[in-house]
Amino acid sequence: MQYQFAEVGLHKYHVGDSVVWDGPDQAEGEPGHHLIGVQGDSAQSCPHCRYDDEDLEFDIVIRDDVIESVIPSRGEIDYLSQGHHYWVDLEAPWKRKAP
Numbered sequence: 589m590q591y592q593f594a595e596v597g598l599h600k601y602h603v604g605d606s607v608v609w610d611g612p613d614q615a616e617g618e619p620g621h622h623l624i625g626v627q628g629d630s631a632q633s634c635p636h637c638r639y640d641d642e643d644l645e646f647d648i649v650i651r652d653d654v655i656e657s658v659i660p661s662r663g664e665i666d667y668l669s670q671g672h673h674y675w676v677d678l679e680a681p682w683k684r685k686a687p
Contacts, residue, residue, distance in 0.1 A: 591628040592616045624650040627667040627674040
């Protein structure tokens with residue numbers, strides 16, 4: 589799975605891991621947010637249900653720079669609504685996508 593938040597190098601993260609901010613690759617966003625939603629994309633099947641779709645997207649929740657959850661996206665969050673690239677501060681105003 590790929591996403592654009594924290595240091596954007598190739599890291600293998602798991603739920604419960606802290607995201608890297610001080611790596612050699614440029615960081616997207618900034619550390620210290622309490623609750624962040626990040627759009628994740630995968631070219632592989634869903635690790636939970638094994639559904640296989642190259643356009644499968646995930647909602648990733650990062651709390652205090654630790655990955656809290658990763659779930660298949662329901663398409664409700666407009667990740668560009670705050671002017672960032674594919675992430676939103678879930679404690680700041682953000683828009684739901686129109687149905």
